[in-house]
Amino acid sequence: MTPAAPSFAFLPGAAGSPVILHVPHSAREIPADVRAGIVLDDAALERELDHITDSHTLRIAEEAARTAPQTPWMFVNRLSRLVVDPERFPDEREEMRAVGMGAVYTRTTHREPLRPDGADPEPLVARYFRPYAQAMTDAVADRLAAVGRAVVIDVHSYPCAPLPYELHGGGPRPPVCLGTDPFHTPPDLLAAAREAFAEFGETGLDSPFSGAYVPLEHYGRDSRVSALMVEIRRDTYMSEPGGPAGPGLPRLASALAALVTAATA
Numbered sequence: 001m002t003p004a005a006p007s008f009a010f011l012p013g014a015a016g017s018p019v020i021l022h023v024p025h026s027a028r029e030i031p032a033d034v035r036a037g038i039v040l041d042d043a044a045l046e047r048e049l050d051h052i053t054d055s056h057t058l059r060i061a062e063e064a065a066r067t068a069p070q071t072p073w074m075f076v077n078r079l080s081r082l083v084v085d086p087e088r089f090p091d092e093r094e095e096m097r098a099v100g101m102g103a104v105y106t107r108t109t110h111r112e113p114l115r116p117d118g119a120d121p122e123p124l125v126a127r128y129f130r131p132y133a134q135a136m137t138d139a140v141a142d143r144l145a146a147v148g149r150a151v152v153i154d155v156h157s158y159p160c161a162p163l164p165y166e167l168h169g170g171g172p173r174p175p176v177c178l179g180t181d182p183f184h185t186p187p188d189l190l191a192a193a194r195e196a197f198a199e200f201g202e203t204g205l206d207s208p209f210s211g212a213y214v215p216l217e218h219y220g221r222d223s224r225v226s227a228l229m230v231e232i233r234r235d236t237y238m239s240e241p242g243g244p245a246g247p248g249l250p251r252l253a254s255a256l257a258a259l260v261t262a263a264t265a
Contacts, residue, residue, distance in 0.1 A: 007083070008132050010139050011074040013065065018149045019072035019263050020139055021065060021256075022213060025081045025156060026058040034083050034124065039113050050242025051109040052081060054157040055234070056249060061155045063253035068260040072153075075139050077132070081105075082114070084129040086136070087154075087213050099165045103129050109163040137215040144224055151189065151263045154179070154213050154229040155256070159240055166208060174204030175236050179229030181212040183220050189228050192262035196255045200236060226263075230256065 013019070028049045030038070040048060058076060065072050077086060082105060088094045090103040100107025100114070104121035108114050143150035158177070162169030176197040180190060194203045212227035234240050237248035 007077070007079045007128050008086075008135060009074075009076045009078060010135060011076065013071040013073035016147055017070050017072050017264050018143050018147045019151045019153060019260050020143060021061045021072050021074045021260070022136070022152055022154045023054075023058050023061050023074065024077045024086050024154070024213070025052075025054040026056070026076070027078055028053050028080050029078060030080050030083055037115055037119065038082065039116060040108070047241075048108050048114070049080065049082070051159070051163060053242065054155075055242055056238055056245045057155045057157050057232070059245065060232070060237070060249060060253045060256060063250065064256035064260055067254065068257040068264070070261070070264050072260050072264070073139065073143065075136055079128065084124050084132070086129060086132045090125055090129055095167060096165075099167065101165060107165070109165045111164050133215065137217050140215055140218060140225055144222075149224045149226070152213055152225065152227040153256075153259065153263065154227070155232075156209070156229060157232045157234045157237075158209060160233055160235040162208065168210070169208050171207035172202075172204050173208055173233060174202040175200040175233050176202075177204045177207060177209060177229075177231035177233070179206055179209055179211050179231060181214065181227055183223070184214050184225060184227040185212055186226055189226050189263060193228055193230065193259050196259040196262065197230075199251070199255065230259070 065074055084103055088103040094102045104124045106115045140150045178193050197203050209231050212229045214225055214227045218225045232252060237252050238245045
């Protein structure tokens with residue numbers, strides 16, 4: 001992918017669907033000029049990508065979208081989160097800045113240097129973060145205008161064992177963790193998710209990761225925007241770290257399709 005290529009895609013679904021499947025961390029692509037600002041050698045960068053990438057989550061979302069009775073819309077990050085992380089706050093509100101993982105990462109998953117000390121994040125924020133945030137805001141506004149509501153379902157994964165960068169890695173690590181927001185996650189959406197993923201055993205809540213993505217323009221203001229984060233433990237569907245998908249993936253895609261169906265109703 002060249003630096004001029006689109007860094008994200010908003011993929012159409014059914015006209016009447018309020019659901020946007022958001023896949024922010026599935027890609028490994030890094031434009032060459034951004035790669036030049038990363039201090040890791042090629043082998044170390046590949047290892048870091050294995051740890052930090054939510055591998056195969058795009059495939060899970062695509063299969064869910066293909067099999068759901070009413071196709072959801074999809075918003076997909078085409079670049080690695082090592083370029084920018086579109087789900088971080090771009091300012092001091094972001095707690096992950098404490099470990100060098102704000103909107104632009106300066107440290108790796110093992111808290112080692114990723115970018116030089118003093119690297120200015122603003123060029124990457126301006127070039128990638130803000131356009132992504134605006135496009136996601138527009139995507140939600142599109143669904144609100146079309147059907148009067150929007151349901152953002154984030155599709156993520158996380159490792160079986162905690163990595164050093166995790167600020168809350170000491171809690172439960174269930175097969176499926178549901179991240180919620182007190183304003184934007186209604187009880188019926190949470191109940192539908194628990195039912196959809198019940199076959200995988202325990203469905204945890206906000207551990208090891210919490211919260212749900214809502215564009216800042218709507219965050220805490222517009223109750224027509226619902227949101228839920230689905231965090232899938234990687235050993236349920238792939239070889240860690242960064243390995244191939246396994247037989248659990250189709251089952252997870254089917255469960256996600258069931259959640260999409262419930263959220264569409």
